[in-house]
Amino acid sequence: MEKLVIEGGARLRGAVTASGAKNAALPILFATLLAPGEHRIANVPELADVSSTLSLIGRIGCPSLAGPTTRIDTSRIAFCEAPYDVVRKMRASVLALGPLLARCGEARVSLPGGCAIGVRPIDEHLKGLERLGCRFVLEGGMVHGRTDGLRGAEIRLSVPTVTGTENILMAAVLADGVSVLENVAREPEIVDLVRFLRTLGARIEGEGTSTLRVEGVSRLVPASRPYRILPDRIETGTMLAAAAVSGGDVTVRGAMPENLRAVLDQLRIGGCTVDVDGDDVRVRRDGPLGPTTVTTEPHPGFPTDMQAQLMALVAFADGTSVIEETIFENRFLHAAELCRMGARIETRANTATVHGVPKLTGAAVMASDLRASAALVIAGLGAEGLTEVLRIYHLDRGYDDIVGKLRGLGARIARVSDAVRDRAAMQRAIDESAAVA
Numbered sequence: 465m466e467k468l469v470i471e472g473g474a475r476l477r478g479a480v481t482a483s484g485a486k487n488a489a490l491p492i493l494f495a496t497l498l499a500p501g502e503h504r505i506a507n508v509p510e511l512a513d514v515s516s517t518l519s520l521i522g523r524i525g526c527p528s529l530a531g532p533t534t535r536i537d538t539s540r541i542a543f544c545e546a547p548y549d550v551v552r553k554m555r556a557s558v559l560a561l562g563p564l565l566a567r568c569g570e571a572r573v574s575l576p577g578g579c580a581i582g583v584r585p586i587d588e589h590l591k592g593l594e595r596l597g598c599r600f601v602l603e604g605g606m607v608h609g610r611t612d613g614l615r616g617a618e619i620r621l622s623v624p625t626v627t628g629t630e631n632i633l634m635a636a637v638l639a640d641g642v643s644v645l646e647n648v649a650r651e652p653e654i655v656d657l658v659r660f661l662r663t664l665g666a667r668i669e670g671e672g673t674s675t676l677r678v679e680g681v682s683r684l685v686p687a688s689r690p691y692r693i694l695p696d697r698i699e700t701g702t703m704l705a706a707a708a709v710s711g712g713d714v715t716v717r718g719a720m721p722e723n724l725r726a727v728l729d730q731l732r733i734g735g736c737t738v739d740v741d742g743d744d745v746r747v748r749r750d751g752p753l754g755p756t757t758v759t760t761e762p763h764p765g766f767p768t769d770m771q772a773q774l775m776a777l778v779a780f781a782d783g784t785s786v787i788e789e790t791i792f793e794n795r796f797l798h799a800a801e802l803c804r805m806g807a808r809i810e811t812r813a814n815t816a817t818v819h820g821v822p823k824l825t826g827a828a829v830m831a832s833d834l835r836a837s838a839a840l841v842i843a844g845l846g847a848e849g850l851t852e853v854l855r856i857y858h859l860d861r862g863y864d865d866i867v868g869k870l871r872g873l874g875a876r877i878a879r880v881s882d883a884v885r886d887r888a889a890m891q892r893a894i895d896e897s898a899a900v901a
């Protein structure tokens with residue numbers, strides 16, 4: 465296994481281009497199952513979760529050619545199953561459920577179970593699909609769904625779940641009649657999925673609002689032109705938080721900043737200058753970092769997927785910040801790791817109080833999930849000395865070449881084998897990596 469080694473203190477400067485959004489790419493890749501034929505999807509990020517999705521789709525019987533423009537041939541479906549060995553690596557495999565039920569009338573998907581950030585049930589997915597005419601039984605840890613014909617229905621979600629909305633929507637597009645989905649998620653990634661489904665011939669209105677109206681159609685057909693995935697707002701936010709912690713000056717190009725207003729507001733509160741120019745966003749910081757009070761919320765509120773990165777940033781602030789996590793019940797595992805670097809953070813239930821300190825000190829820290837890993841990288845960039853971030857397979861799940869991108873901005877960072885323990889060797893790896901940049 466590999467780890468990241470980071471020498472803190474370098475000011476990040478320059479420009480990077482946003483990659484395609486993980487959380488848009490995954491549902492869109494699954495949605496190709498709805499329309500038999502050859503699909504081309506552009507701006508697909510290079511991530512472990514994308515590889516897992518393509519491998520799952522491959523096992524279902526649909527070959528693909530991965531790349532920035534990924535080709536998938538969904539002409540034939542051989543198996544309607546997402547087995548546990550894939551689902552346990554990537555919870556988003558549950559997104560196979562809606563498309564398989566709509567296309568084949570049957571789906572067997574392993575129950576994802578909990579994960580480091582919370583219990584994460586899928587009851588809302590199942591209730592919504594039941595309303596459309598599916599029946600489910602649970603056998604051997606698998607959800608086995610069947611339908612003898614999907615029918616449009618009125619469905620009100622109890623929580624605006626993102627993948628739940630996507631699953632139900634992907635089934636409703638091929639249902640007989642009209643569906644009205646209420647209290648749905650409004651995330652930009654849902655909007656992107658709707659736009660993609662429209663290119664296949666789906667009839668949907670209301671994306672970006674809490675009600676979707678879907679007029680079912682009898683068949684969907686792959687689009688003649690490649691569909692381009694929207695930029696990753698969480699990757700952009702992470703890069704900008706890295707710029708802010710380093711007292712740097714970084715522009716993220718092609719970022720669609722309108723999708724990350726709440727994050728940009730927080731960076732301004734923290735004392736950064738934020739300039740938006742079309743699709744580009746530039747963040748600079750010369751003065752001290754200020755504290756903040758923030759609550760995570762569904763879009764357009766402050767995203768839970770940026771909570772850990774913001775916590776790392778305000779760990780250096782001049783004052784006390786309060787961060788409330790309302791989406792997931794256990795998403796503060798990074799706090800204890802940040803404390804190992806000298807941060808002063810108290811967590812009680814879903815609230816973290818972060819007493820800013822003038823400096824953090826590099827340490828060996830353990831990533832618990834994707835965004836926690838990003839937070840530890842940010843902390844390492846701002847800390848004094850050498851930080852080792854272990855278990856970076858979490859980072860590889862969701863960030864496209866984060867090391868290369870940060871290095872291009874002047875960060876002193878390298879990937880090394882876990883077996884490298886000698887500080888001089890780690891230092892050498894960082895020097896060599898900087899020389900390549």
Ligand code: EPU
Nearest residue numbers: 487556584585586587588589623625626627628791792834
């Ligand atoms: N929930 C239920 N019942 C359900 C579904 C969800 O109670 O049937 C609850 C969850 O337990 C949670 C809340 O609703 O407390 C919101 O969860 P949601 O279902 O919206 O999360 P998700 O769809 O599983 C997606 C992203 C996550 C992101 C969340 C929230 C994808 C593939 N994943 O997950 O992304 O944190 O929405 O915005 O889109 C990440 O990228 O690091 C990540 C975790």
